[in-house]
Amino acid sequence: MAIVDSWASARAAKQVLTLAHKLLSERGQANSLGLAHDVAGRMAALTPEAWPTVFDRLAADFNPDPAAVLRAAQAYADAPGTETLRALTEASEPPRQELFRRLNRSPGGTATLVRMRRRLLDGLKSHPDWRMVDADLHHLLSSWFNPGFLEMRQVDWNSPAQLLEQIIHHEAVHAIDGWEDLRRRLLPDRRLFAFFHPQLPSEPLIFVEVALLPEMPASIAPLIEKRAEPMPPASYKTAVFYSISNCEPGLRGVSLGNFLIKRVAEHLRRELPRLKLFCTLSPIPGFAAWLQAVRALDDLSHLKRAQRDRAMEALDRVRHHTPAALATPGALEDEALQDDLRRLAAVYLIGQTPLPGGDPVARFHLDNGARLERLNIGGDRSPKGLRQSHGLMVNYLYDLDRIEEHHEAFIQGDIATSRAVAGLL
Structure with a gap:
């Protein structure tokens, strides 16, 4: 049975790679979209055993042509200008990036690429040659998940149950002890804001929890006490960022949290002009x-x-x-x-x-x-x-x-x- 499973995984990886090469060779946009959808669907169905083969070939077979890069670099050095620079840029870009761009155009392609990178990062330490694949994915995801494309939303008790379940699951700093605990963290003197991407509208990418208090706190226990009475609005003088959690491992290294905190602070300052202090209560994990x-x-x-x-x-x-x-x-x-x-x-x-x-x-x-x-x-x-x-x-x-x-x-x-x-x- 194990031999059969291994054979099936190798066959699935080979099919994905064959279609990936075909996708890069397609010129018509309509055909390209259909093929990209097929490749993305097959990638989503790959077993963990199949992915190393895919990553190995992505690292080995989708690189720039060294001779073409050298010729373009020499041409630019001899005659610097718009056309020679454009030719050098095109020659030096790994074909992987165009493959990923074409996959991203298909329905569900963005999610497929984010999950692909999650798997890639899991094996990066033992496969250093995969770093070139990661560099391309990181480069593209950093552009596609630019904060200018992201939507900040406040999550409250009326948010969909599926979203609230994700918040409980992904809280990484101060674990949420069930629905009662979550409800307390969403009362008026507590706020929770998250970033969402248009291609992943129901999946929070990162979220921050905020406590509205009279003063800067020195201890975390009162902030996460699920039976604590809510503070009256007149006492809100300080906004405390007490937890920030990333929800998508495939976006590691893509800057999201710093933009989220700044955007939340500006939002709260407009909503509650009486707030005078913005601070954190943070761990020192190292x-x-x-x-x-x-x-x-x-x-x-x-x-x-x-x-x-x-x-x-x-x-x-x-x-x-x-x-x-x-x-x-x-x-x-x-x-x-x-x-x-x-x-x-x-x-x-x-x-x-x-x-x-x-x-x-x-x-x-x-x-x-x-x-x-x-x-x-x-x-x-x-x-x-x-x-x-x-x-x-x-x-x-x-x-x-x-x-x-x-x-x-x-x-x-x-x-x-x-x-x-x-x-x-």
Whole structure:
């Protein structure tokens, strides 16, 4: 039976590739659309065993002709101009990209390509030659899922049940404990906004959850307490982005979240002019792992000698505790330990974020133009929060008038930081 299944998978992969070559050779648009629909349908039906063959051939057989690229490059070098540049661009573009464009024109083609990339990413580590296929898909998806093409919608309790089920399923930061929990997160002092694409109108691509509060919060528990009473509208002074979740793994690396947060902030500012503060309450998922891995702080060039010495002393004291002990609620009661952890968290967020291995959440918000505002001891006392960050959480402040300034500073390696956090170094 396994032999039969393997033969069937190989045959299906071969059929898809044969039709893909035929699709690229078609000149008539009508025939091309019908064939693209056939290829997309067959791709959607491929078994997991068939995909490696497809990706191998896409990587090997759909590349530019090196000789043609060389001739076009030499012609452009000899006579730079519109026509020689156009010829060079055409010669150097992988035929894969045109194949993907033709597939995208068919009904359901966009969804097929997004799901294709999801499968591709799953095997990328063990098949590095697939990276050229991923580069083409990423290039095209980044254009097709440009935020200018996306629709932002508010999700509420009256949204279709299928959409609400997807929200529960895809919440990646603070799990939603059933319908009662979701209902609380959709009451008037809580908002949920998502991006949708015209070709995937019923599938959220990414969503952000917002709490409307009197002030900047220091702990996540009250925000996600499903029995908490709603805040009166007159108390809304602060909008807190407390969770952002990607729903489509096939769009990894395509910028969506930063545009969503900015668009939601502008929307809320228009709807609720009394809002004065836009901030996050964010996890530090890489902090505990960094504490266990770091051996020296010499590569953190932003630290002065005295700051580095204080941080190393704190690190030595923290390492007297086992990782298991640091991940228990009891560690939150040790004030000296918490002072050391808070100092080291400031070192990690300010110094490590611009470097490889920096915290992904910090990188997201700081690159998005936020300011590192406040560190909160015991902000997340859940087992996950204690394990990942020893209970610490961060407030990032979104000053809507200085977002671009802070973003440009981050690009140059300079992190916008409040005096309170900078004073922890």
